[in-house]
Amino acid sequence: MNAQSSVQPKLRVRGATKVYSTGSGDLLAIDRCSLDVAPGEIVSIVGPSGCGKTTLLWSMSGLHGLTAGEVLLDGKPVKGPNPEISMVFQEANLLPWRNLDANINFPFEIKGTKPDRVWIDELLQMVGLEGFGARFPRELSGGMRQRAALVRALSFKPSVLLMDEPFGALDSFTREEMNRLVEQIWLDRPTTIVLITHSIEEAIFMSDRVVVMSARPGRVANIYPVPFPRPRSLDIMATKEVFDLTNAIKREIVGDQKSRFSTPSAPVFQAAK
């Protein structure tokens, strides 16, 4: 919304570069990625498989170090896990030996702080999980598990929420439901959200801006603003604007894929000068 305004970005990625050492030599995963995320903004990252989206997100969370470049939260460098930043992982990543209550308590146990019961109950009610506290993850559906993971991630009121393909394993109906839920929670309590997704539709529906990354080594290829007012209804997905935007993004990703596959025997590393 106010992406390019003069306010200080909540999250700033500058020249993020990550090289993995593998058995067959070094691998450049992301190359000089830069991105500013405004406070309260929702940004999605899409890109071909293996473009380093997750690497970029994990670097933002402080779970990963960078080979070069830096991540700044409110202007201060992120050097490790940060209490202001919360992650939602691929699949719900609940601890199977804990019931739902104990799973939601987990961050507080680690941090040694007291959970805000009122806020957590409010969250549980918002996602429709009140009364399920004694259930174990195996007793919950995929959607319920992911909603529980969302409550856990928001339970300690982080100012930044990083979501790593959170709904990839869900069916499309549950996924749409989750998208609306996240927006609803976000409207209730604006949080800066960076979301990785494979679904361009999800990216458009959710975000203020969609970042398209190029194939490996991952670079920020383009950024598309999504100028629809909130709360958004699924009806916008049928508009021509969204259709054109979807196609543009798709073309950008596919075109990028094509160029990757049409250059015969091009070494993966060539692009990194």
Added chain:
Amino acid sequence: MSDIDAIPEFKTKSGDGQDVGITNLSAFASGPGIKSMAEVLAIILVAVVIIGGTEILLNVFAVPQYVLPKPSQIGLALISDFHLILPHLGYTLVELLSGFAIGAVVGLVMAAVITQFPFVEKVVTPYILLLVTTPMLALVPLLILRFGFGYTPRIIAVALAAGPMVMINAATGFRRVDPGKIALARSYGASTIQIFWKIRAPMALPMILVGLMIGSIFGLLTAVGAEMVGGGFGLGNRLTSYSSMIQMPQFFAVVLILSILGILIYVLFFLIGKKWASWEA
């Protein structure tokens, strides 16, 4: 396969094919559950047929008592001589419990520590395997020479038999790391110790229980065996003593007690597993 998104730093888990777990928890945690009255009746019926049939067959063929006593004779001996056998059950339990406690604690600590250092683990694993596969009973004569006929050699033998079993299974459990769950804990700023207690230990618990069960059964085996080698007390000693005096009903009464002891150990760990590790089954 070329997906860099799959965080290489966390990629491998037990990739060296070193999972030497003896068995899987589900093998016993999901054991038979009794469902209906009909099943109970069938179980009782089978027991009656087997025990009664043995009784009848032994009568019909007039098998002498010193070859195989009748179930009724064994039952009578169990009742009439129970007060004589009971103290020996106590001695065996003391050896089993103290030896097992020592072996289990050492085994668990070693498993927890060693799995943190893959290199150490590689170096140590062959010796642990050696300890697992060597029957510790073989050492009992030596232990008796060194420590006499008291509790000491037996407790050492039990600890040596149980410890490696606990360790090798627990190590399999501790090695079974889920990088996602560890990343989750780290994202909340968890320390290494917190990750151990809150993630690694609970994840390893099902395998730890398997190790404890197998270890305690091996401990019982070794305790009884060690008692048969030397010394004047314990259920194993009763076995050699009764058989040398051809008191076969008493002999089988002791065997029966040992079977019940083994079953109780199994049931105990079955219940613990059901309570604390059922999330995995």
